[in-house]
Each structure stands twice: as structure tokens, then as C-alpha cells.
Amino acid sequence: MALRRRHLGIVLVALAIAVALGLFGRTISVACAYVSPNTPSSTDLVEEPLRWDDRTVSFVGEVIGEAMVRGDMAWLHINDDGYYLKNVEEGSGLHGYNAGMPVWLPADLARQVEVFGDYKHEGEVVEVRGTFNAACATHGGDMDIHATELVRVRPGHAVVDQVRPWKIALAAGLALLALILWWAQRVSGLTLERGAVTRRTP
Amino acid sequence: MIVRPRREDHLVIGKYTGKIIVGVGLLMLIPLATSIAFAEWDTAVDFVISISACLAFGMGTQLVCRTERDLSWSHGFIVASGSWIVATILGALPHYLSGHEGSYLDAMFDVMSGYTTTGLYMLQDLDHAAMGLNMWRHLLTYAGGQGIVVIALTFLFKGTSGAYKVYVGEGKDERLLPNVVQTARAIWLVSLTWLVLGTLALFATGAWLGQGPVRAFFHAMWVFMGAWSTGGFAPQSYNTMWFHSLLYEVIAAVIMIAGSFNFALHWAVWTGKRREIVRNVETISFAVTLTITTLVATFWLAKSGVYPDAMALFRKAFYQLASGHTTTGFATIYSRAFVTQWGPVGMLAVTAAMAIGASACSTAGGIKGIRIGIISKAIVQDIRRMISPESSVVRTKFHHVRDIWLDDGLVRTAMTVTVAYLSMYAFGALLGTLFGYDFVQSAFESVSAGSNTGLSCGVTSPFMPWLMKVVYILQMWLGRLEFMSVFALFGYGYAVVRGR
Numbered sequence: 001m002a003l004r005r006r007h008l009g010i011v012l013v014a015l016a017i018a019v020a021l022g023l024f025g026r027t028i029s030v031a032c033a034y035v036s037p038n039t040p041s042s043t044d045l046v047e048e049p050l051r052w053d054d055r056t057v058s059f060v061g062e063v064i065g066e067a068m069v070r071g072d073m074a075w076l077h078i079n080d081d082g083y084y085l086k087n088v089e090e091g092s093g094l095h096g097y098n099a100g101m102p103v104w105l106p107a108d109l110a111r112q113v114e115v116f117g118d119y120k121h122e123g124e125v126v127e128v129r130g131t132f133n134a135a136c137a138t139h140g141g142d143m144d145i146h147a148t149e150l151v152r153v154r155p156g157h158a159v160v161d162q163v164r165p166w167k168i169a170l171a172a173g174l175a176l177l178a179l180i181l182w183w184a185q186r187v188s189g190l191t192l193e194r195g196a197v198t199r200r201t202p
Numbered sequence: 203m204i205v206r207p208r209r210e211d212h213l214v215i216g217k218y219t220g221k222i223i224v225g226v227g228l229l230m231l232i233p234l235a236t237s238i239a240f241a242e243w244d245t246a247v248d249f250v251i252s253i254s255a256c257l258a259f260g261m262g263t264q265l266v267c268r269t270e271r272d273l274s275w276s277h278g279f280i281v282a283s284g285s286w287i288v289a290t291i292l293g294a295l296p297h298y299l300s301g302h303e304g305s306y307l308d309a310m311f312d313v314m315s316g317y318t319t320t321g322l323y324m325l326q327d328l329d330h331a332a333m334g335l336n337m338w339r340h341l342l343t344y345a346g347g348q349g350i351v352v353i354a355l356t357f358l359f360k361g362t363s364g365a366y367k368v369y370v371g372e373g374k375d376e377r378l379l380p381n382v383v384q385t386a387r388a389i390w391l392v393s394l395t396w397l398v399l400g401t402l403a404l405f406a407t408g409a410w411l412g413q414g415p416v417r418a419f420f421h422a423m424w425v426f427m428g429a430w431s432t433g434g435f436a437p438q439s440y441n442t443m444w445f446h447s448l449l450y451e452v453i454a455a456v457i458m459i460a461g462s463f464n465f466a467l468h469w470a471v472w473t474g475k476r477r478e479i480v481r482n483v484e485t486i487s488f489a490v491t492l493t494i495t496t497l498v499a500t501f502w503l504a505k506s507g508v509y510p511d512a513m514a515l516f517r518k519a520f521y522q523l524a525s526g527h528t529t530t531g532f533a534t535i536y537s538r539a540f541v542t543q544w545g546p547v548g549m550l551a552v553t554a555a556m557a558i559g560a561s562a563c564s565t566a567g568g569i570k571g572i573r574i575g576i577i578s579k580a581i582v583q584d585i586r587r588m589i590s591p592e593s594s595v596v597r598t599k600f601h602h603v604r605d606i607w608l609d610d611g612l613v614r615t616a617m618t619v620t621v622a623y624l625s626m627y628a629f630g631a632l633l634g635t636l637f638g639y640d641f642v643q644s645a646f647e648s649v650s651a652g653s654n655t656g657l658s659c660g661v662t663s664p665f666m667p668w669l670m671k672v673v674y675i676l677q678m679w680l681g682r683l684e685f686m687s688v689f690a691l692f693g694y695g696y697a698v699v700r701g702r
Contacts (some may be wrong), residue, residue: 008387009455025478027240031449044624045312046536046539047538047542048413048542049539049542049543050642055309055526058248063442064438065329065414065417065438066412066414066417067412067643068411068412068445068446069400070411070412071410074412075412075446077440077444079329079439080473081327081330082327083327083330084405086303087330088302088326088327088330089301094302094304094326094327094664095326095327096326096663096664096665097326097328097439097663098327098328098439099439100439100440100656102440102446104446107545109516115331116328117330117607118330119245119330119331119333120241120331120435127615133541134508135508135509135510135514135543136510137511137514139509140446140513140514140518140534141508141509141514141515141517142443142446142534143536143539144446147344161241161242161243161244161621162244163243163244163247164244164247167244167247167248167251167299168224168247170251171247171250171251171254174250174251174254174255174258175250177252177254177255177258178254178257178258181257181258181261181262181265182257182261185261185263185264185265188268
């Protein structure tokens with residue numbers, strides 16, 4: 001069967017894609033696009049769990065979400081990512097995904113934390129010291145740090161939820177457009193119905 | 203000869219696409235209300251912009267495309283696949299305006315991932331995202347799980363026979379009740395009942411685990427939505443590891459397994475036919491393949507000594523495998539732990555579970571249990587034919603709500619779709635490998651996207667090549683709509699250009 005021109009085109013496009021991939025395709029490192037304050041960082045702990053397993057580590061980061069108190073102990077989640085000092089809502093720019101470690105520590109220490117990171121807050125930065133577990137026997141195989149010390153490094157603060165003026169203008173313009181189209185649709189619907197009635201009653 | 207679509211075809215497609223986009227706009231009222239309730243004014247304005255854009259597009263399209271003509275089968279398929287694309291483009295507005303996305307492509311990636319109940323995401327600094335935006339992310343998966351067409355059918359389509367054709371085009375073909383709108387409402391009845399019960403169970407557990415009442419409630423609702431829709435989105439970057447609780451994991455697992463079952467099965471149980479759970483070919487197939495993949499992963503993890511005891515080993519293995527097999531994507535381990543702790547055999551077990559997926563006509567993705575069941579039965583039937591006398595007639599039946607005789611047509615259809623899925627998985631894996639990623643990791647991620655699972659081993663990230671993002675978006679779309687609707691849309695585009 002002769003090779004048609006169309007088939008040749010497909011082959012050429014496929015070749016061009018393959019060459020482009022070879023030339024411009026690059027492997028993006030899974031490592032994060034920020035500098036952690038920790039050695040080892042949370043990324044190091046996840047990437048090389050056996051190396052750090054059962055070793056004492058110091059871990060600095062922003063406490064996010066909440067403290068989940070369970071009896072005399074509590075869970076904190078501490079992020080050492082690109083947002084631990086300033087988050088996206090404050091204009092930090094984008095630095096990849098969040099990264100951090102769950103920390104299991106005495107509830108009294110957890111209660112010292114007053115501000116937790118969320119949309120409206122940049123959480124407190126704390127430093128904890130404890131044992132890293134690659135697969136914790138107490139917590140069903142979770143990767144975590146069992147901490148015995150907590151030091152408050154920097155207080156948390158509220159983040160202002162500022163509305164940008166251009167967004168208000170855009171919202172008003174689009175809402176007006178939607179309203180006009182809704183009105184036009186109603187009028188056109190009524191016109192169609194009247195037309196149908198007129199056609200039915202000569 | 204390919205016939206070029208006429209003006210009337212464009213009008214009918216435009217009209218129904220417009221209706222569905224109005225539905226998407228109305229759905230955004232819920233995250234808007236959430237933002238207002240939490241005084242997140244910037245996010246609230248983002249939603250006003252997005253709602254207005256959806257309504258303007260939807261009503262504008264309906265105004266331009268006025269027609270009384272009803273939908274044909276091909277129209278239904280094109281409306282289903284086309285409206286998912288338009289809904290993705292417009293639904294990405296809140297994500298993009300939030301400032302948490304690196305590009306509009308990333309925002310579209312997240313929205314397609316939500317609609318298709320995949321769960322992979324590009325959103326950065328999730329731990330500082332607004333409540334309203336989180337509500338939208340989870341609502342996307344919940345609504346996408348039922349099908350955005352189902353939403354429109356429930357509220358916006360009134361008694362059109364063509365509605366069934368759009369419904370089928372969205373990858374659902376079970377008619378629980380004689381009327382398709384009644385079927386759509388039945389799906390909502392089942393889903394909303396589970397929503398109330400599941401949210402209450404998770405809320406009570408979350409509060410008991412030390413969460414404040416407001417956070418416990420919203421986390422419960424969102425985790426429910428992520429589990430039931432087999433979406434896998436969670437409100438924190440730690441996913442369900444956040445809770446550090448066996449009880450929370452058990453409840454989430456029950457919900458995701460229930461969510462992965464066929465709506466026809468739910469309806470049968472709802473109407474009193476409880477034995478359907480143990481007789482249905484899909485549940486049997488699911489139980490067998492989940493057991494095999496869990497055993498393989500457990501064996502490998504035990505051999506490598508990753509986990510300290512049998513309980514931790516089984517808990518981690520079963521949860522990740524159930525999550526993968528139901529195509530949910532919840533995880534209680536770090537993404538990279540699949541590579542650094544589970545290793546290639548563990549990853550291949552999860553990849554196989556994700557590839558198979560759960561039930562047809564559910565919120566889940568993948569090849570689907572019913573097709574695996576049909577193909578397995580066909581192979582057994584062929585072996586029986588070979589060892590039986592030539593004059594004997596060998597027939598096989600399977601049970602799916604009712605007893606169905608296996609015929610060549612059914613087997614061919616199951617094989618065709620299975621081959622399409624496998625080709626798609628292979629293409630994505632090959633592309634990742636060409637970009638320099640490890641093959642096992644590329645295969646894991648490609649299968650995760652194509653089967654709408656959402657588990658990641660770290661390949662998916664905002665920094666990955668844009669071409670891979672585009673391919674994953676296409677894989678999620680193709681996988682969710684099970685190819686036919688998307689092929690119909692491509693065919694329509696071709697006919698517009700080359701038809702006579």
C-alpha cells in the first residue's frame with residue numbers, strides 16, 4: 001500500500017514532537033523550589049527516611065491548622081516550606097507545594113502556640129527537638145517527630161484580606177453583562193411564545 | 203463521506219452546553235456563601251467574577267443558539283464532552299484569581315482533576331488557602347462525581363428525551379428509573395443521604411480527635427466529598443495523614459468503597475435487594491483484585507521491613523490500596539514515600555489497582571470491575587469450550603442487578619474499552635519517561651491520572667513540563683468520559699473542517 005501524503009504528514013509531526021521533547025524536555029527535580037531552615041529538612045526526611053530514622057533532629061517551621069490535643073499529648077503540623085515566614089496571601093510568591101512534618105509532643109507545649117497558619121493567619125514559627133520516626137510504631141507507621149522541647153521563634157500574625165480594586169470593577173462589569181443577557185433571554189423567550197401563540201390562532 | 207454539521211447541529215449543541223454552564227455558575231453560589239460567612243472578601247469577589255462569567259457565557263450561548271430541536275445521540279456525546287471543557291475553562295477562574303496557581307493551565311489542571319474526581323493538584327500553598335476556595339475544590343469533586351450533566355439534568359432540563367443522551371455521554375448508562383431526570387434525582391437522593399451520614403460520622407470523630415467544632419465540621423464534609431466522589435482532595439497538604447487516626451481512616455475507607463460502587467447497586471440496596479452486594483460481578487471482581495494487590499504490597503513491604511509491626515503494615519497497605527483501587531487518591535503516607543519506602547513492587551501493586559479501578563456508573567474511574575469481570579468470564583468460557591465436546595453449547599452468565607448472558611458483543615465492547623485505557627496509560631508513561639522520569643514513577647503517575655485516582659509519587663508538580671500537564675488533563679478527561687464522548691467531539695471538529 002502506498003504511503004499517502006496524509007500519513008507522511010502524521011509521521012513528520014510525530015518526529016518533530018520527538019525531536020522537540022529530546023531538545024527541550026527536561027526532568028524537573030522533585031526537590032522543592034525553596035530553602036528550608038532545617039538540616040535535615042522535611043524533604044530530606046521523606047527522601048532518606050532510613051538515614052534519619054530514630055535520630056534526634058531539630059525542626060523549625062510554621063505551625064499550621066490547629067493543635068489536636070489527645071489526652072496529655074498533642075499533634076502539631078509544622079511546615080518548613082517556602083511559606084513558613086510569609087504565605088501566598090501576604091505576597092510571598094509561589095514556591096511549590098507545602099512541606100512539613102507532623103510532630104507529637106506533650107499537650108502543655110502545644111498549648112503555648114497561639115496562632116496557627118491558615119488563610120487569615122501566618123502561623124507562629126517554632127523550633128522543636130525530638131526523635132524522627134520513619135515509620136512510627138506508636139502511630140500506625142506514620143512518619144513523624146516525637147518532640148520533647150518547643151521554643152517559640154517568631155509570633156504569628158493576622159493577614160489582611162485585601163480586595164483588589166480591579167477585581168471589583170471586573171465583577172461589576174461581568175455581573176451587569178450577565179444581567180443584561182438574562183433580561184434579553186427573557187424578552188426573547190416571551191417574543192418566541194407570542195409568535196407561537198399568533199401562529200396557532202390565525 | 204463525512205457530512206458537515208448543519209447550523210441546526212451547532213445551535214442544539216450550543217444551547218445545551220449553555221444550560222450546563224449556567225448550572226456550573228449556580229453551583230459556585232455555595233463557595234460564595236462560604237466565603238461571605240468567613241469574611242473572605244477577596245475570595246468572595248473572585249466567585250462573583252466567576253459566577254458572572256459562567257452566567258454570561260451560558261445565557262449568551264442560549265440566546266444565540268435558539269432552537270426547538272431535541273438532542274440526537276451524537277449531540278449528547280458532544281455536549282457532554284464539550285461542556286466539560288468549557289466548564290473547566292470557566293471553573294478555573296476562582297483558582298487562578300486566588301493567586302495560588304502558577305498559570306491558567308495549572309488552574310485548569312486542578313479543575314479538570316476535580317470534575318473528573320482525580321485529585322492530583324497544582325495549587326500551591328494549600329495550607330493557606332481560603333475556606334471558600336477549599337469549598338469549591340471539594341464541591342467540584344462531589345458534583346463531578348455525580349456528573350455535572352446530572353446536576354443540570356436535575357435542575358435545568360425539563361422533560362427532554364434528549365437529556366438521556368447527554369447523561370450517557372457523561373459515562374453513565376444505568377437507568378435506575380424509567381425517566382432519566384428521575385434517575386438523576388435518585389442519584390442525588392442516595393448521594394445526599396450518604397453526605398449527611400458520612401459528614402456526621404467524620405465530624406464526631408474529628409471533634410473527638412481534638413479538632414475545633416468549625417474545623418471538624420468542614421474537614422468532615424470535605425473529606426466526605428473527597429471520599430464519596432472518589433476524588434481524593436483534602437483540605438490540608440498532609441491529605442488524610444492530618445488526622446493520625448485509625449477510626450478516621452476506617453470511616454473514610456468505608457465511604458470511598460461505598461462511593462466506588464455502581465449507582466445501580468446502591469439503588470438495588472436502597473430498594474431492599476441487599477444480596478446484590480455479594481452477587482454483583484463488580485463487587486466480586488473488586489474484592490478479588492483488591493485482595494490480590496493488597497497481598498502483593500503487604501508481602502513486599504513485610505519483606506523490606508518498612509513498617510514496625512503487622513498492624514501498621516496492614517493499615518498502611520490496605521488504606522493506600524483501597525484508595526488506589528477505588529480511584530480515590532487519599533493517602534496516609536507522603537507522596538514520595540511510595541518511592542522511598544514502598545519501592546517498585548509496592549508501586550506496581552498500587553498501579554495495577556488504580557488501572558483496574560472500581561465500578562462502572564459510579565464516581566470512580568479506571569477500566570472498571572465489570573469489564574474485568576466480563577473479560578475473566580470470557581476467558582473461562584473459552585477454556586471451557588476448548589475442553590468440552592464439539593457438539594456442546596457452552597454459555598456463561600454473570601450477575602449485575604439481573605442475570606446477563608455473556609455474548610461476543612459484550613466481550614468485544616469490554617475489550618475495546620480496556621485496550622483504550624491500557625493504550626492511554628502506556629502513552630502517558632512513555633511521555634513521562636521521554637521527559638526523563640523513572641519509568642515506574644511515570645507509569646504510576648500516568649495510570650493515576652488516566653484512571654482518575656490522584657495518588658502521586660511526586661512526578662506531578664507545578665514545575666513539571668507543560669506538555670505533561672496537558673497530557674494528564676487529556677487523560678483525566680478521556681478516562682472519566684470513557685473515550686466515546688471525547689472521540690465524538692473530535693469527530694465533530696473534523697467534520698466541521700473536512701465534511702461536505
